[in-house]
Amino acid sequence: MSIVKRFLAAAGLLLAVAAAPAHAALKVLACEPEWGALVQELGGPLVDVAVATTAMQDPHQIQAKPSLIARTRNADLVVCTGAELEVGWLPVLLQQSGNARVQAGQPGNFAAADYVRKLEIPTSVDRSQGDVHAAGNPHIQTDPRNIGTVAVALAARLQQVDAANAAQYAQRATAFQQKWQAAVARWTQQAAPLRGVPVVSQHKGYVYLYDWLGIKEVAVLEPKPGVEPSAAHLQEVLATLKATPARMVIYSAYQDSRPAEWLGKNAGIAVVKIPFTVGGTDGAKDLFGLFDDTVARLLAGASPK
């Protein structure tokens, strides 16, 4: 037991040295870059935002690594997509954090997908259909109108968890909404030529984008959600395109470009990489850049060469 005591004493000493002075800013952990960017827009200098993932990572497959556990421990607010997107890693972060504020059901736990109308909600969940999300398709950030809706709920939540600065959050939210709604109108107008354009997706990740712009998905490179494209399935897609041609094949920055490039070459259609989230491309530096760049890339892909 004396060894245990010495161990504890050493740990206590380490703690005393390590305990950093408390920050005035609200500590927010965002699961994905788009929510990190949105919190930054709505909170400005009032928030200290850490983002758990980058645009180069697959949000379905993140590990509950030590750095993320430490950040969850210190967070006042955790902002995630929800709809089971983070089901493989977020529960571990919450369990191991020892942070009561951010547990599910607490004001410090915000799930963006709770506030938007979800698409592709399966009538039954059967894994023979792949890794389907029972709560519907979680990739809601590809429609800027969803970002606007989430911003309203998120601003209210920021006011709730940081009541002392409620007035400032309200002010920032109003300013953001004005800018955002104007931008959405502009993107919608710019993207008008995309209405009815047939495309192939690498992952079923753009249903909200297509719903917004009226793009038609004719095939998906992943044979089942979460299952990597196989050579056999790529051949099938190629055959499908003979009967129902598509204008372009779309993949996200974090994905392997080879299946999309293979199809682009063999079907003679444009290959379009979209940022998918903030940081996915050089142009997608913030939320506005994300959609400026996404719309520009789609328009370039759809225009006849």
Added chain:
Amino acid sequence: MDSSWRSAGLVLCLAAGSAVAQPASDTQSLRREIDAMKADYEQRIKALEQRLQAAEDAQKAQPPTAAPATAAAPGAPLPPTAIAPPPQPVPSAQASTQSLLETSLILSGQYTRTSRDPADYRIRGFSLPPDAQIGPGTRGFSLAESELALTANIDPWFRGQANIAFEPDNSVSIEEAYVQTTSLGNGLTLKAGRFFSSVGYLNSQHAHTWDFADAPLAYQAMLGTQFNDDGLQVAWLAPTDQFFEIRGELGRGRSYPGTDSNRNGAGMSAISAHTGGDIGESQSWRAGLSYLNAKATNQDLSAFDPVGNPITNSFSGSTNVWIADAVWKWAPNGNATRTNFKLQGEYLHATRDGSLVADTTGAASSGSYRQAQSGWYLQGVYQFMPRWRVGLRTERLGYGTPDYGANAGLVGLDSGSPSKQTLMVDWNPSEFSRWRVQVAQDRARPGNPDWQWTLQYQMSLGVHGAHSY
């Protein structure tokens, strides 16, 4: 809220007041008085109504929990810009698919082929209980450990989990069954029940998440393959950006290196400290140091006499185990989907100290016993393309020179170090299924190496479980 109650009370008083106002001698003065009162009340009601309206407006602009504070202070300045009331979550089909109890079932089976008979498997230099689960198990087809996991939040304060293992020999065992706090805050989490100890890296992970079909020799020889116990655990995570966690445990010490016994106090105590972090975007790591103490009383240990006949000794005493563990993971840009690499190693050092009755059914001679044991493994697992991984593990044990005291002449000694090399390839059609081929050259026993082939499947049914690092 407060203001509306006050105004309601006022209306009641007013009604009561008018009822009480009975005719008096000087009706004129009374009428004047009533008129004055009426005017006064009207003014006050008007003022209250205004304050109520202001409070309601403030409430609309504020989120619900902040509202009472604002309304209690009437006349508080309104936020300069009022936004719409907070949106309510959109109802979806999700609620109906979520259940109160999350269930997942791991189904696992294997085919084993060994060049030497598993029945006489032992780890030379290590005297272990006769029922120790060591070695490659049974030859041929067998059900590997299948496991049912049940987990749920109990209420806003506790969470519970149970893992029930179905062994190939038709027995059922409780691997874990514990309750855990969710609301202590300050980085603290308390756990009570049966659980895998947090010592080392591999110990707390369920077998189906291991990268090889079996536990390293060091775990088999010094931790009873995987140490679990009944007791309490307190975990504390430091409030720093660098991950730093301490876990302390007390338990009854029911399994090897301890034994169950008639004790009021704790038979096991353990403490582990882990730290970790990222190196850029592509690398992450965790390392730690752990200490475990377990007490044993009349623990039967398999041994042999100097001419090689099997004997059983009985050990009573204390075992201290130190473990240093480290894991390092790499994935390009932190995206492990296509390729990734994991390097992991642990070093264990155990000291057994106490008394020993040598050859309990023969000489039954008492003496002192002390032995320092050690062992390590190092393994690397590389996902070279989606779905496919290859792994290599190398390991070695040392057992020093056991000191049998007065029994020195009664117990035979081993020579040579146990070692093992293992190669595995696995194919993961999805996150929920895995097929694995493993071949090992096992030199735990003296003599020829044992070539062990394992073909294994592991499938996960039910909820999508989250895995720890």
